[in-house]
Amino acid sequence: MNLRLNWIALCTLVKKEFIRVIRIWLQTIVPPAITMTLYFIIFGSLIGRRIGSMDGYDYMQYIAPGLIMMSVITNSYGNVVSSFFGAKFARHIEEMLVAPMSSATIIIGHVAGGVIRGLLVGAMVTVVALAFTRLEVEHPFITLSMVLLTSIVFSLAGFINAIFARKFDDISIVPTFVLTPLTYLGGVFYSISLLPELWQKLSLLNPILYMVNAFRYGVLGTSDIDIAHAYLIVLLFVVGLFTVSLLLLKRGVGMRE
Amino acid sequence: MEWHAHLTRGTFPPTIRAAMHALSIRNLKKVYPNGVQALKGIDFAVEAGDFYALLGPNGAGKTTAIGIVCSLVNKTGGEVRVFGHSIDSELEAAKSCIGLVPQEINLNLFDTVQNIVLNQAGYYGIGRALALQRAEKYLKELRLWDRRFDTARNLSGGMKRRLMIARALAHEPKLLILDEPTAGVDIEIRRSMWNFLRRINEQGTTIILTTHYLEEAESLCRHVAIIDEGRIIEDARMSTVLRKLQREVFVLSLRDPLQAVPELPGFEAVLLSPEELEVAVDAQHDLNALFEALNSRGIKVLSLRNKANRLEEMFIGLVETRQEAGAAVS
Numbered sequence: 001m002n003l004r005l006n007w008i009a010l011c012t013l014v015k016k017e018f019i020r021v022i023r024i025w026l027q028t029i030v031p032p033a034i035t036m037t038l039y040f041i042i043f044g045s046l047i048g049r050r051i052g053s054m055d056g057y058d059y060m061q062y063i064a065p066g067l068i069m070m071s072v073i074t075n076s077y078g079n080v081v082s083s084f085f086g087a088k089f090a091r092h093i094e095e096m097l098v099a100p101m102s103s104a105t106i107i108i109g110h111v112a113g114g115v116i117r118g119l120l121v122g123a124m125v126t127v128v129a130l131a132f133t134r135l136e137v138e139h140p141f142i143t144l145s146m147v148l149l150t151s152i153v154f155s156l157a158g159f160i161n162a163i164f165a166r167k168f169d170d171i172s173i174v175p176t177f178v179l180t181p182l183t184y185l186g187g188v189f190y191s192i193s194l195l196p197e198l199w200q201k202l203s204l205l206n207p208i209l210y211m212v213n214a215f216r217y218g219v220l221g222t223s224d225i226d227i228a229h230a231y232l233i234v235l236l237f238v239v240g241l242f243t244v245s246l247l248l249l250k251r252g253v254g255m256r257e
Numbered sequence: 258m259e260w261h262a263h264l265t266r267g268t269f270p271p272t273i274r275a276a277m278h279a280l281s282i283r284n285l286k287k288v289y290p291n292g293v294q295a296l297k298g299i300d301f302a303v304e305a306g307d308f309y310a311l312l313g314p315n316g317a318g319k320t321t322a323i324g325i326v327c328s329l330v331n332k333t334g335g336e337v338r339v340f341g342h343s344i345d346s347e348l349e350a351a352k353s354c355i356g357l358v359p360q361e362i363n364l365n366l367f368d369t370v371q372n373i374v375l376n377q378a379g380y381y382g383i384g385r386a387l388a389l390q391r392a393e394k395y396l397k398e399l400r401l402w403d404r405r406f407d408t409a410r411n412l413s414g415g416m417k418r419r420l421m422i423a424r425a426l427a428h429e430p431k432l433l434i435l436d437e438p439t440a441g442v443d444i445e446i447r448r449s450m451w452n453f454l455r456r457i458n459e460q461g462t463t464i465i466l467t468t469h470y471l472e473e474a475e476s477l478c479r480h481v482a483i484i485d486e487g488r489i490i491e492d493a494r495m496s497t498v499l500r501k502l503q504r505e506v507f508v509l510s511l512r513d514p515l516q517a518v519p520e521l522p523g524f525e526a527v528l529l530s531p532e533e534l535e536v537a538v539d540a541q542h543d544l545n546a547l548f549e550a551l552n553s554r555g556i557k558v559l560s561l562r563n564k565a566n567r568l569e570e571m572f573i574g575l576v577e578t579r580q581e582a583g584a585a586v587s
Binding site: 005006008011012013090092100101252255256 | 289290327328329330331348349350352353355357359361363364365366367368372375376377379380381382383384424
């Protein structure tokens with residue numbers, strides 16, 4: 001592999017993805033900020049007052065890390081799935097397929113776009129959260145590494161969705177029927193200690209639970225699960241999804257058939 | 258003799274020519290998942306520096322063949338080498354040699370003209386400074402420089418086609434493949450594109466062209482391959498192919514109107530209108546004999562033109578012959 005060629009190609013692709021996120025900021029940055037503001041007002045301020053505390057933190061403080069993570073997850077996924085499928089649909093993905101850049105470079109470039117948008121939106125939601133509650137980061141490394149790894153996981157998942165998608169409906173099925181339910185059931189709004197034992201065990205099958213709790217541990221210092229398990233699961237997902245993406249792209253699934 | 262003179266005149270010995278094929282395809286097969294056999298084992302080779310026409314009716318397999326060469330379609334079997342690099346074992350090197358102008362407009366319509374060329378250069382590993390120089394050079398040559406900050410969706414159809422050519426040249430490929438580059442382009446722009454393509458071919462770029470405008474292929478290309486139903490049915494120098502033409506049809510404009518078809522021994526004539534006579538000339542006759550016959554009957558000709566261009570007649574003849582043979586077998 002020609003490293004210089006791939007480095008230049010990667011920089012080009014990342015720049016292009018960054019420009020795309022910024023160019024359509026009304027679609028990429030503003031809506032999540034508005035949605036999360038509503039979550040903070042309704043669940044945090046209005047309903048949260050009646051709920052009281054959760055794991056020793058007031059409810060607004062408790063849900064803030066979960067809401068930040070939720071916005072990172074949905075935006076990382078959404079960015080890659082729409083960018084890559086859009087390129088496939090309009091066929092300018094061929095610009096990359098005919099070029100000598102490696103499949104790994106194509107994947108990393110798109111994932112970088114998802115991470116950029118995920119972290120931008122995450123940062124914006126953090127600013128919104130600070131208008132409602134106080135957040136002091138207890139473990140900065142865990143906070144940053146977990147948000148970054150989670151963003152990578154869902155960018156890769158969005159990439160795989162885009163590879164298989166043949167029409168625009170196909171890129172909304174997974175977010176609607178898989179991602180949203182898993183996120184809502186992933187401990188964003190509650191501690192799983194509130195659930196009956198069976199549901200607690202079932203919740204442990206949800207990977208988002210580990211990501212949200214590890215991030216919450218980084219920010220607040222409280223978690224329902226073991227942090228080492230969370231890292232192991234997230235890293236396994238990164239490696240697994242990257243490998244699957246690479247195999248699919250090299251075989252040309254959904255593109256070279 | 259200089260390198261380029263050798264290339265354009267084809268004066269290298271055959272052994273050296275074989276070693277420097279820009280593209281070499283052997284027994285290339287493609288079966289689509291729906292069972293359609295798009296390519297049934299085609300073989301052809303394009304010499305470095307050539308201007309090569311790949312012709313065929315719709316659905317003949319031209320775009321599939323190009324797609325395989327450019328890694329846009331997976332092959333079922335066979336071998337493809339680009340300047341000696343196999344697309345199976347040296348894909349990166351093979352891809353670096355090729356520039357593709359596809360049949361369908363496949364631009365990012367929301368990106369600017371300049372960015373589209375710069376990004377393509379970047380994907381080929383061309384640094385920013387050199388990419389900017391190339392973008393300026395080719396956008397100027399293709400008369401798009403003034404529109405460089407416009408988004409691609411604001412360009413006309415002809416401009417989009419020229420932008421695709423500029424994009425394909427961003428890394429200055431040794432082999433440029435154009436899949437119907439002038440489809441839907443007006444005649445003035447088409448002619449200017451022809452001149453541009455001639456120029457870059459003279460500078461050493463090997464060009465493979467598919468087109469439905471056979472006048473275009475006849476005017477530009479030195480070698481022609483005709484593909485039909487997934488098989489190569491003709492592959493020769495353009496001059497050799499045209500010499501095989503058995504019959505040409507001419508339309509004559511007459512000075513004085515005729516009321517009936519004149520008797521012209523050895524020629525088949527049809528009166529299109531009182532002032533226009535269509536005459537078919539077989540290979541064993543020549544135009545002098547036709548004019549002698551016309552003179553002897555006092556018919557004065559003001560002008561003469563081919564009814565269809567020569568390659569078109571050849572092409573239709575070959576394809577129809579195959580269809581008739583197929584019908585006879587079935």
